[in-house]
Amino acid sequence: MKLAIVGCGDVGYWVARLARLNRKIKVVACVDPDYERARRVARVAAAGQVFRELSEPFGSEQAEHPDAVYLGVPHHLHLPLIRQCRRAGAAVLCEKPLAHTIDDAREIVELSRDGGPVGVNYQYRYDHGCYSLIRACANGELGGIRYIRCNIPWHRESAYFGNGGWHARLAQAGGGTLITQGSHFLDIALICSGGDPVSASGRGWQQVFGETEVEDLFVGHVETSTGVVIEITSSMVSTPEQRATIEVYGSSGTGIYGTGGRHNVRFRGVRSRSRKHPVRFFHALGRSIEGFRRWVDIGQPYECPAAAALPVMDAVNLLYRSARNEGMSQRATLAANAPPPRR
Numbered sequence: 001m002k003l004a005i006v007g008c009g010d011v012g013y014w015v016a017r018l019a020r021l022n023r024k025i026k027v028v029a030c031v032d033p034d035y036e037r038a039r040r041v042a043r044v045a046a047a048g049q050v051f052r053e054l055s056e057p058f059g060s061e062q063a064e065h066p067d068a069v070y071l072g073v074p075h076h077l078h079l080p081l082i083r084q085c086r087r088a089g090a091a092v093l094c095e096k097p098l099a100h101t102i103d104d105a106r107e108i109v110e111l112s113r114d115g116g117p118v119g120v121n122y123q124y125r126y127d128h129g130c131y132s133l134i135r136a137c138a139n140g141e142l143g144g145i146r147y148i149r150c151n152i153p154w155h156r157e158s159a160y161f162g163n164g165g166w167h168a169r170l171a172q173a174g175g176g177t178l179i180t181q182g183s184h185f186l187d188i189a190l191i192c193s194g195g196d197p198v199s200a201s202g203r204g205w206q207q208v209f210g211e212t213e214v215e216d217l218f219v220g221h222v223e224t225s226t227g228v229v230i231e232i233t234s235s236m237v238s239t240p241e242q243r244a245t246i247e248v249y250g251s252s253g254t255g256i257y258g259t260g261g262r263h264n265v266r267f268r269g270v271r272s273r274s275r276k277h278p279v280r281f282f283h284a285l286g287r288s289i290e291g292f293r294r295w296v297d298i299g300q301p302y303e304c305p306a307a308a309a310l311p312v313m314d315a316v317n318l319l320y321r322s323a324r325n326e327g328m329s330q331r332a333t334l335a336a337n338a339p340p341p342r343r
Helices: 012-018 033-043 053-061 075-088 102-112 128-138 161-164 179-195 284-298 306-324
Strands: 001-004 026-031 049-051 068-069 091-095 118-120 145-153 197-205 217-224 229-235 245-250 254-258 263-268
Touching: 001 263, 012 026, 012 033, 012 068, 012 284, 012 306, 026 033, 026 053, 033 049, 049 053, 053 075, 068 075, 068 229, 068 284, 075 091, 075 102, 091 284, 102 118, 102 306, 118 245, 118 306, 128 179, 128 245, 128 263, 128 306, 145 179, 179 217, 179 229, 179 306, 197 306, 217 306
Parallel strands: 001 026, 001 068, 026 049, 068 091, 091 118, 145 229
Antiparallel strands: 145 245, 197 217, 217 229, 245 254, 254 263
């Protein structure tokens, strides 16, 4: 698969490194408005072509045209750049979240129904521990799921907002820690619940980064169509940073996942086993990239096509709506006339 990396920031750099280690992927171009940054990532990826605009690798007769594009760009650019990729006939692996607004997210899902694949890099779906937790829930090994707790005690320095100014702007990022960090784990929790979000209450704070337009701490609850309540605390102000956890409480037992380490899932009260995701690679991001490659090249289903990323966007949207309506005292409910979430 010939891949173009569009957006050569931190995640784009790691995608370049891991893609280069995959013998079935060739990175043919790196694209970034900052030409020097694109050149640095191109060296890592062994890509011979460097551009400032996405249109260039598709429009040049001399360029080696990509089959697929990885988008590691500000959230508000997801929809317009996916439109460009669709016109060029290229498959897309878009960095999470699906978009910065629920309306853009729904339009991307509609675009994805015609033509080549559009996937969203919720890479924790390819994490062995998360995969074990999901399979245990799907197989009924924990009994009926009663409630789930997600805790993301992460830390960011001021450079996180200074070096990538868009992170600080609501109109470009769509939010702060909830949409950017917390949605990874809320996505896994929703899968474990077996349902879609129907209502939510939450509140965000600017504990440290008061000069931004987005929250650095968010606490909320989401109720799903299966009656499961999900509690989430997402932070970028925890000192020191600690591992994120997902705790799933069932009628027969409990499953606890934590980031980091080889044995990062434990089960209590039941006999369940750790499993490995069937896509083989040494890192979850590498497995996500390889899973996408298999989808493009041989049609093997990818864990997170665009439509599967819509439920977590609905949940994030409900939580932010509640927070805008004075926080925990207000509950946001999915409108009766809203398009239903699709997996």
